[in-house]
Amino acid sequence: MFDKILIPTDGSDFSEYEFERAMELLSKDGQIIILSVASKIEANTPFHNKKNVDNMNKEFLKEAQANVDRMARRFNNSVNIKKLVLQGIPSETIVNVADNENVDLIMIAASGKSGLKKFFIGSVVERVLKITEKDVLLIRN
Template sequence: MYKKILLPTDGSEYSVREIERATKLLAEDGEIIILSVAMELRKTAFQRSKDIDKANKEALKEANDNVKAMKEGFDDSVNVKTKVVVGFPAESINEVAEEEGCDLIIIASSGKSGLKKFVIGSVAERVLKDSEKDVLLIHN
């Protein structure tokens, strides 16, 4: 059993499958931290500042919606904390796991698809490769 489990979510249907696994692996007095990472866009010479600001606000709102939706999937008896950070997903997930002292990261093997997945790469794969924590990869 694990005392502190990190559940990263991108809001995809796959990340919801993490809830069942986390509940089964959590120690009786343990804590689950639901994390969503909002990617921050930076202004370039060809983009308007207000467009970038709008996209960043939307990304932050989506991240907050993601953690809220996932938290609703847990029974009230489970100790659940939510966290939203701005950054790059894989790096941020591993940083938060370290900062929070998590014993386990449970992550779905796929979420985003199509061109986004090709361009961004597999977040789960990077977390698995770079993490010093135990990682449970949920296949979909």
């Protein structure tokens, strides 16, 4: 059993598979930390309109918050849930949160997608596996 489990979510159906496994592995008084990492675009060229970039970043944050809220609703009220929405590079942010929150386990879903989507989604999981010192449970679907 684990006292603190970090569940990163990107809002995809694949990230929902962690719910059942987390409930099996969470200790009685444990905590689930649900994290969604929003992209952040910088207006760093004259061709970028700062207002448009700011609006896009706000939308990314709204989407990330919706992802976290949707995942949190799957758990009943007896589960201690902490919701986090941060901007950054997904793999690095996941590992930083795992370290800062001193989690026992990072639970992350494999997408099972193919082609270019598999490369990008798989690269986040692969990078987390390479840079974390925490235990990672890869959920296949």
